Amino acid sequence: MMRVLPWLYLIAAFVFIYLPVGTLVLFSFQDGRLPVPPFNGPSLRWYADVLGDSRLTGALVNSVGVAFVASTIAVTLGFLAAYGLARHSLPGSALIRGLLIAPLTVSYLIVGLGLLIVLTRSGFGLSLVTAGIGHVVINLPLAFAIIYAAMGAQQQNAERAARDLGANEARVILLVTVPMLAPAIGAAFFLSMTFSWDEFIIAFLLTRFDVTLPVEIWSLLRSGLSPRLNAIGSLVFLISVAFVLLLELLILRKRK
């Protein structure tokens, strides 16, 4: 009994963990109007329906676009700040690090609310750009922390060697530091992508006419359970898993 108990617990935990995702994916293949038992199918009609809906595919493109641009900005700014703090001694560097990490300690709702207040007060129209600004705010601390933690002595020696051989700072950064830190930079980028592309509350508060996919899904939720939502949700899950697997591959490569 004591020998099987841990395995029973593990199985029960897996059932609990996979129950919602499993149900979501299974009933996305439902041949009928309701995504509840009994299961009829499989049918791909809801996927055809979703992929033929230009509002949804447009929102999907918006989501990936916002995530890509916001992650690129966050990783670039995070890298530059990490390089500046690790390679130049600056007064108050502990305070700067604290400031850069600070947005991590505040909930997304509050980050979005603060930005909403300031942007609308200063007459800034809400758009995908404002949502992207918000996503950079939440991803910058992560990108900075990951890249800063990866900056070690071995790169510094290589940088010094390159400088002694006559490379200027820009060349040192582009040809030595960035390639040596590529796994950390890649990890920061894909982690930013996973957080940004399906983020809801900031995108909901800071967009207006053009919206991202989670916001579009949110408005569809009002009409209740539908196999259509299952199909979109399954696609969203699939894309997130793809990002995570890329991230896992990068981390594994770093370990070796």
Added chain:
Amino acid sequence: MFAMGQRAKGWGFVAPALIWTLAFFIVPFIVMGAMSFATLDGRNLVWGLSFDNYAALAERRFLWRAIVVSLEITVTVTIVSVLLAYPLAWIIAFNVPPRWQRLVLLLTILPFWTSYVVRSYAWLLVLAREGVVNQTLMNIGLIAEPLTLANTRFATVTGFVHFFVMLLTLTIYANLVQLSPNYRRAAQDLGANAFQTFRHVILPLTLPGIVTGAFLTFVLCIGDYVTPQILGGNTELTVPQVIMVQLGRRADFPLAAALAIVLMGIVTLAYLAAARWLRLDRL
């Protein structure tokens, strides 16, 4: 002169990130704080130093109630998640063969990466009147009528626990595998049974990991709008839900700002309570 030049260069690297954080996080945060002391005159905003919004929290029952509901849900979720995640992390760390651990852990937290809107919708599907749980229970004859599971606090807590069990399993597992097996061996050599070893050796050593994970759970749970909004129905509102109501229908930004400040105050108190054991730098 050389040092000055170097320092200026250093600032040049840090400046873009710093300016972004100041302009789009620190300044909005200060403006929000100032706005919590403003009032509404009709639809016009009147800046000032009024404590009306904070007084309203004590006077208006639905605001006070939202704080209580948020705290009750968050504390329940934190405790249940830790109790479920600890054995799971333990089993992965000590029962699963080492070469499979990474894969099992990856599978355990894979649904963690589902978008939170989609994840909450998926739970709605599972808990609906005609959903999988009710159908299964009726088929095996445990219940005659479907239970009301969706649009209740139970549904909100279930959705949250699902998410945080995955997060906590990861943090507690990381703590357990760092422990040297010598501690367990030493305790057993000194005559401790399995429970005593756990109670007096393993638990105290993993406490920082548990508290860190529990604190993260608390912070993320109390600030979330999506899960209670989709799964909880509108019978009782949490603080983030009330904030969104103020923003939407009523456009009462000062009250929303005050509620956000209160939310941050609660998180700060939780931080101070947990600070002794917190190891945020070790995440």
